[in-house]
Amino acid sequence: MRTSLSPESLPSAEITPEQLEQGTSLWSDAWHRLRKNRLAIAGGVILVALALLCAFGPLFSQSYSDQNLDLGATPPSAAHWLGTDTLGRDLFARLLYGGRISLMVGLVATFVALVIGVTYGAVAGFFGGKTDAVMMRLVDILYALPFTVFVILLMVFFGRNIYLLFLAIGAVEWLTMARIVRGQILSIKKMEYIEAARSLGLGKRRIIFRHMIPNALGPVIVYTTLTIPAVMLLEAFLSFLGLGVQPPMSSWGVLIKDGAEKMEEFPWLLIFPGGLFSLTLFSLNFLGDGLRDALDVRSAKD
Amino acid sequence: MIRFLLRRLLETIPVLLVIVTATFFMLRFVPGGPFTSEKAVTPEVRRNLEAHYGLDKPLFQQYTDYLGSLLRGDFGPSFKYSNRTVNEIIADKLPTSLELGGGSLLVALGLGLPLGVLAAVKRNTWLDYLASSTAMIGICVPTFVLGPLLVLVFGIHLRWFNASGWYEPIDRVLPSLVLGFYYAAYVARLTRGGMLDVLHQDFIRTARAKGASEARVVFKHALRGGLLPVVSFLGPAIAGILTGSFVIETIFQIPGLGREFVNSAFNRDYTLVLGTVILYASLIVVLNLIVDIVQVWLNPKLKFE
Numbered sequence: 001m002r003t004s005l006s007p008e009s010l011p012s013a014e015i016t017p018e019q020l021e022q023g024t025s026l027w028s029d030a031w032h033r034l035r036k037n038r039l040a041i042a043g044g045v046i047l048v049a050l051a052l053l054c055a056f057g058p059l060f061s062q063s064y065s066d067q068n069l070d071l072g073a074t075p076p077s078a079a080h081w082l083g084t085d086t087l088g089r090d091l092f093a094r095l096l097y098g099g100r101i102s103l104m105v106g107l108v109a110t111f112v113a114l115v116i117g118v119t120y121g122a123v124a125g126f127f128g129g130k131t132d133a134v135m136m137r138l139v140d141i142l143y144a145l146p147f148t149v150f151v152i153l154l155m156v157f158f159g160r161n162i163y164l165l166f167l168a169i170g171a172v173e174w175l176t177m178a179r180i181v182r183g184q185i186l187s188i189k190k191m192e193y194i195e196a197a198r199s200l201g202l203g204k205r206r207i208i209f210r211h212m213i214p215n216a217l218g219p220v221i222v223y224t225t226l227t228i229p230a231v232m233l234l235e236a237f238l239s240f241l242g243l244g245v246q247p248p249m250s251s252w253g254v255l256i257k258d259g260a261e262k263m264e265e266f267p268w269l270l271i272f273p274g275g276l277f278s279l280t281l282f283s284l285n286f287l288g289d290g291l292r293d294a295l296d297v298r299s300a301k302d
Numbered sequence: 303m304i305r306f307l308l309r310r311l312l313e314t315i316p317v318l319l320v321i322v323t324a325t326f327f328m329l330r331f332v333p334g335g336p337f338t339s340e341k342a343v344t345p346e347v348r349r350n351l352e353a354h355y356g357l358d359k360p361l362f363q364q365y366t367d368y369l370g371s372l373l374r375g376d377f378g379p380s381f382k383y384s385n386r387t388v389n390e391i392i393a394d395k396l397p398t399s400l401e402l403g404g405g406s407l408l409v410a411l412g413l414g415l416p417l418g419v420l421a422a423v424k425r426n427t428w429l430d431y432l433a434s435s436t437a438m439i440g441i442c443v444p445t446f447v448l449g450p451l452l453v454l455v456f457g458i459h460l461r462w463f464n465a466s467g468w469y470e471p472i473d474r475v476l477p478s479l480v481l482g483f484y485y486a487a488y489v490a491r492l493t494r495g496g497m498l499d500v501l502h503q504d505f506i507r508t509a510r511a512k513g514a515s516e517a518r519v520v521f522k523h524a525l526r527g528g529l530l531p532v533v534s535f536l537g538p539a540i541a542g543i544l545t546g547s548f549v550i551e552t553i554f555q556i557p558g559l560g561r562e563f564v565n566s567a568f569n570r571d572y573t574l575v576l577g578t579v580i581l582y583a584s585l586i587v588v589l590n591l592i593v594d595i596v597q598v599w600l601n602p603k604l605k606f607e
Contacts, residue, residue, distance in 0.1 A: 141317050143537070143538070145321070145541075145583060145586070146541055146544060146545055146579070146582045146583060146586055148545040148548075149545060149563070149579055149582060152548075152563075152564065152567055153325070153328065153329075153567055153575070153579075156567040156568060157328070157329075157332035157567075157570075158332065229442075233444055236444060236446065237444070237446065237549060240446045240549055240552075241548060241549065241552065241564055253446075256446060256447055256450075257446070259450075260446065260449075260450035260553065263450055263453075263454050264454070264458055267454060270447075270450055270451070270454070271451075274443075274447035274450075274451065277444070277447065278442050278443045278444070278447060281441075281442040281443075281444070282438065282442045285438065285441060285442055286438075
């Protein structure tokens with residue numbers, strides 16, 4: 001497997017410049033390969049632009065909540081670049097605000113899934129044997145469950161608040177991450193630098209968190225980029241059913257739902273939110289695929 | 303084989319029991335009951351209602367009663383639709399959802415497999431790029447965007463299809479297509495990857511060296527192994543199609559079980575929610591078992607253990 005030598009892997013040895021160079025070679029190799037993948041780079045650029053626009057755009061754009069009932073729904077124009085909704089609110093401003101929520105859900109819920117999945121997978125892989133067998137059998141069983149059903153139940157019964165949304169989605173999406181990390185840890189466990197760390201008398205926790213997880217990072221990064229679109233999709237799915245983000249807050253899923261209801265008369269209300277959401281998913285997927293090829297990760301392949 | 307089946311079937315029992323128990327108690331501990339939204343229910347009427355549905359008994363007894371009736375295949379009466387049992391509602395709505403799910407699965411495989419095989423065989427040609435970009439569109443344009451868009455174009459403007467409803471056979475086309483397309487995209491990607499892996503192996507070269515035609519190499523030798531990743535994806539795909547139908551049934555106003563489930567959750571119709579969750583979970587567990595069997599059948603290296 002990968003033999004990146006991070007300084008921590010050699011706690012007692014003097015670190016020479018050559019070793020440091022070796023340590024970065026995996027990442028600089030990957031960066032070199034990624035740069036050649038135009039689609040992945042385009043995806044990355046679009047994502048950064050979108051994130052900046054959603055973060056700072058609302059400071060300059062028109063109000064997302066000011067209603068103008070006399071105006072009503074108007075098609076795109078110079079005053080309102082993407083038109084207005086039935087209450088006369090500027091669609092562009094609403095898209096930027098909705099993007100804040102959608103991207104935030106994507107990041108936070110993915111982070112929740114990341115923490116659960118990495119910890120679970122690392123523990124199962126590290127202890128191996130019976131512990132591993134039981135833990136992974138549990139993951140197999142959970143895989144077979146209609147989790148979306150439980151997320152729906154949670155959202156209906158415990159009020160539709162956004163923190164619960166983070167937790168509920170994160171709690172659903174960690175399974176594949178756990179599997180990937182476990183596979184990595186199992187192979188890393190047999191590496192010599194782990195033996196070295198063990199012979200130095202390091203504790204289990206330190207070995208897992210300082211030596212194994214950092215070396216399993218490649219596939220984790222790749223799968224994280226691919227989890228974000230899955231999470232955003234689930235959020236939009238729930239919002240479409242009226243179970244996600246609640247007014248006055250708004251997300252791309254909510255805007256798509258509203259747009260779908262009024263598309264017959266005002267098609268732009270569906271086309272712009274739907275298009276922007278799809279563009280984001282495209283960018284994330286291309287970036288994720290590009291990273292996968294660049295880091296040459298096989299185990300993360302679906 | 304028989305032992306494998308028996309063991310897997312036995313394993314499903316605790317899984318289903320956990321699902322029933324978790325859902326049952328989750329429903330009881332949430333604020334608000336099925337009769338709290340009804341206006342002007344006097345305490346007396348309410349007591350009568352609760353007595354009628356057995357809600358006045360101790361919680362644990364309600365639980366064991368419910369398990370008992372489940373064993374007899376009885377999901378109990380619906381709390382919201384008076385005089386209807388959950389069994390009747392399921393019997394009424396499930397066939398529609400199964401039809402939608404079956405159609406979508408057909409689209410997923412009928413579209414995804416040929417696309418994937420084609421992309422692998424014609425690797426790095428325009429056919430491959432076309433197939434791969436179609437797959438990317440399927441993955442990145444969500445059903446709840448694609449669905450309304452197709453309705454807008456083909457239902458409202460071109461009038462080739464009805465915009466909604468579930469009456470004539472032609473009404474099945476758009477919903478199945480929309481729901482199945484996402485999975486077709488995944489199937490295409492997985493087929494392409496699986497086929498490429500197999501096509502590089504020695505036995506394929508041997509087959510070619512022996513003068514087997516290209517078609518024979520692809521369909522007779524490579525396809526079986528190339529399909530493995532697709533088969534293992536079918537389990538999650540079926541689960542996804544079942545839950546995906548919630549949105550599709552809403553968009554196209556299809557009177558199926560998915561829409562009924564979401565409504566029952568909003569209405570806190572305990573028995574209907576429980577019944578549907580148990581039904582979905584059992585369906586998924588059983589279908590996963592079938593997928594496992596097919597997987598072993600396709601790949602002789604795996605054994606029934």
